[in-house]
Amino acid sequence: MGGFGSARVMGGALLVIGSAAGGAYAYHRYKDADWERRDDEYQRQLQGKLTESEKQMQELNTQLSLARAQLVTQGTLEEKYQAQLTARDADFEKFRLEHALALKSISNAVFELRQQELGGTQTAREEPPAPTRPGEPTIPPDQRAISYEFTDKEGRVHLEDPNIWVQGDEKLQLAQFFRVEGTVLQQTDGSLMTERVQLIEVAPEGTGKYRPLTQARLVDADFTYANAPREGAPPALVKWGPSFMATIGSSFRTASLLRFGGSARVVQVGPVGLAGGLSSDFQSLEGSGGDAFLTYTPSFRGRQLGLVLGGGIHLPLGGTQRVRPNVTLNFVIY
Structure with a gap:
């Protein structure tokens, strides 16, 4: 046993x-x-062999504020980034290298913002003539300077014109606040990504709160990114x-x-x-x-x-x- x-x-x-x-x-x-399956899918998408649904996801869509997107290799992305650097980027590049920050995507967008102001405060008044010296002609009433000021109800636009009869002495001041909202989306089962970017003018209401006023229309946008599959999901x-x-x-x-x-x-x-x-x-x-x-x-x-x-x-x-x-x-x- x-x-x-x-x-x-x-x-x-x-x-x-x-x-x-x-x-x-x-x-x-x-x-x-x-x-291996994920790598094959990545290679297909990297070569631009996209399905109709994937093409729609990568195309520019101004109605939905979606940028024109392109999947590239990390090397190509680095080359494109270096080509667009200027002298004003020197401090940022120094910061990026000091902290070993990896480049993941590049985006740029063009917006159109059209506004119509209804209401506001305006004043117009006749300016008193400057004192004349003996023997100088007196300025007739119909030629005296008239000043004009306008401020919109949100306080964003302030126009001053010391004399409406003179061109070139106008002064326009703008004080606007904008919120930029960017959202990056990725396929659940793939490497393709897209970016939604919005530009919204807001008005401060105090205590860190802002009230939306109007949204700019997206005219053109590009989003270039590198997103090779990792060997294992995190x-x-x-x-x-x-x-x-x-x-x-x-x-x-x-x-x-x-x-x-x-x-x-x-x-x-x-x-x-x-x-x-x-x-x-x-x-x-x-x-x-x-x-x-x-x-x-x-x-x-x-x-x-x-x-x-x-x-x-x-x-x-x-x-x-x-x-x-x-x-x-x-x-x-x-």
Whole structure:
């Protein structure tokens, strides 16, 4: 019986290890296949082979304030950026290089803003003539200077004209506030992006609040960007949902050194997670039961491995000790 029991344990161990190895291979193969698909899609879009829907997303649409968009490589984007730099950009370039800021996109837009003012305050008055010296002719009443001032109701425009009969002495002052709203959108399943940009004139109302007055009409806009797919999506800070694993566990001061089974990680925060499962040494109820443990997923060159380390408790189905310490080695299956 002892030999038969050992054979069962060995067979179970080989089965679990084989399943874990196959599952880990399938797990990484699936990720590699997804990367290859995304790269193929990126190459197609980079070459300008777009579907009709994608073409509409990249075209200029002044009604929706969408810019004309173009996907390029990072090198092409850098070249275009360097070509448009002028002397006034020197301080900004110094700041960008000092802080190692990467260039992601370039945009420029032309707007047309037409306004019509209704209401306001205007004054016109006849200016008293300057004192004349003896012998100088007196200025007739119909030639005396008339000054004029106008201020719109929002206080944006102030026009002064010291003498309406003289051209070239007018003074126009503008005090306007504008809000620029930019929104960058990306395909859920692709590399194409587009930008919506709006220019809105606003009036300050105090305490950091502004009231919209009028919106400029987008005439032309360009949005050039680089957006190559990354080898893996950036991991979310908190990830919910089961991640199934094959488990090899061990507890201190037990008859069997190893137990084999399966588990599922239900939540993951960065490399740390919480998992639960079942395992058995295939010999007794004392060596079989449930597992609850914390997990740690090591990474290599920024990529998480399919190997997970764990530590927690084992809850036997039988025996006198109802809770045992538990150390696990887990292989991600999916």
